[in-house]
Amino acid sequence: MKASKTRKATSWSDVKARLTHFDHDGLVGLLHDLYTASEDNQVFLHARFEPNEDVLEPYKTPINRWLWPDMFRNLNASVAEAKKSIANYKRAIGRPEGLAELMVFYCERALGFSVEVGLQDESFFSALVRMFEQALQAIARLPDAQRPLFMERLRAVCRISQNIGYGVEDAMRDLLVEYGPYD
Incomplete structure (x- = not known):
């Protein structure tokens, strides 16, 4: 009976150790390969290095798509996909004012979208109230002037x-009182 060979999964430490063998041109080449491998990588690198003036637009586009889908094309809303865009921004650059903007x-x-189409989805509204609170928390971390x-x-x-x-207005009013006026 043969013993099965177990293969250790590669970790970030393993990758990091290999990176020490790259010279400048090798690292630039690696970044180029990552850049061309996927649009998500491009968005991440653009946000990190800010070659564009509006680094938030690539993150707002999916939020808009997933929270205000084209009902005539049978597209659905997805809270998870919209929130993923915010998480991606946070990983890429995570500036407090950018996070506040995306959450608001x-x-x-x-x-x-809810008002326009008359949406009646309690879980959608619960997610909205949670994001409203997260936005208030993000705003609280900003300088007073912002x-x-x-x-x-x-x-x-x-x-x-x-x-x-669905109690959305009451929940939002309570949160506004809890987090203060910030005027």
């Missing part, structure tokens, strides 16, 4: 939420 944008798009514009946008989301029910 998420709330605006999710609520706008907070008012984000807060005004969230207050607008809260005002519009009265049209959807």
